[in-house]
Amino acid sequence: MRLEAVGRRYGARGPWVLRGVDLDVPGGQVLRVEGANGSGKSTVLRILAGIDRPTTGRVSGRPRTAYVPERFPPALPFDAHGYLVHLGRVHGLGGRTAARRAERWLECFGIAGYARTPLAQLSKGTCQKVAVAQALVAEPELLVLDEAWTGLDEDARAVLDDAVRARSAAGGTVVFVDHDPRRLAADTTAAHRVQDARLVPVPPDAAGGPRVVIEATGGGVPPAGLAYEPAAPGTLQVTVPAAESDAVLRRLLAAAPPWHIRSVRPAQPPTEPA
Template structure:
């Protein structure tokens, strides 16, 4: 996907929020979008998603299936969480049975079972965000865009976001994740886009970047696991 000389402002004669943006993404790539509040991160993501049309320039090669999770999920809708997810699945082309299966799967994975039949306006912000995340994943997207996805989530759900991002990328999706609180440290090896003063600076992923991964397992499995890691050139040690 290409952003070619993209400019955007919200009204004629107003200041340009984005100016001359030239960016490229690839299938399977994870991109973290960083910058201070008000820098234009959400605007950039909405342009990529196709929700905003550039005043100048264009976006080429946008995949047909886009999963979009806004920073604040619009929960003022007359549905229960489950009914909403089924409706969204059907809108995306799933048959009723497949939509119900997908909705149930994400409800279970995101810990939404206690809220399955609760109406959206009655949900907390964090719980509504989980519903927003689920709706974006009912059909595997080829472009997944997450605007501040950790905002309002509980600890268990926050820990799930990197796994979900990794799975989508492994399946060939391009994933864009915005963040202003440092949470994207959970996504090592990602390309970085930094938004400031209407422009975007892109820093490619560093394949030599080092990170630490903690694994908990049964004591009897440790020796064989360490031997496998060492055979792959991975440094590993045991902490009890």
């Protein structure tokens, strides 16, 4: 998928929310979009998802896409299960497949007991779980998440984190916005910032700060998307910002078979040339 010279303004004389945006969205990636409140992050995601059309420029190659909006409208004439099945059918699934996947995701998010509850009667947190589940039912090639973790409990956030990794490992692409800078830090392959109506790449180490080296042995195939260096036969080293180390450790320990952590030590800063 590609955005070429994309611009967006609301009204013929309104200010440009986006202007001159060029972006390649390859498969198998996890892309983060950053920016201040009101900068245009949601507009970028809506254009990627096909919910909004650019005023200028071109979007090409959009794959099968699912979208979780910033605000989920619960006043819809469905119960939770019926809504998921309906959205699955919209994405081209057969009725039985849509129902099976709906039941699976309701169970994963711990809300199977609300399957027949009208959306309008659900709590805000449960509604958010349904909003996320409807996108995952489709198993999309492009998953667009606009602050989808907001309102979820800790267990549900972990389920969504794992779902993002699964989509990426399956060759899909995930584009997301989230207020927590640590969200999927170890899985994000690129980040872009909306600034002054432009989309600017964020350097990988722009945040700076201390880094650590994780050395692990055993295991099988390293987790998808994890940048590492082979240290010795059966051993790998991963160098990451210290703030991201817990997430990387969890991924290594949860691999099948798991990796055994030999050491976690501060990374040596690069030496200055004499």
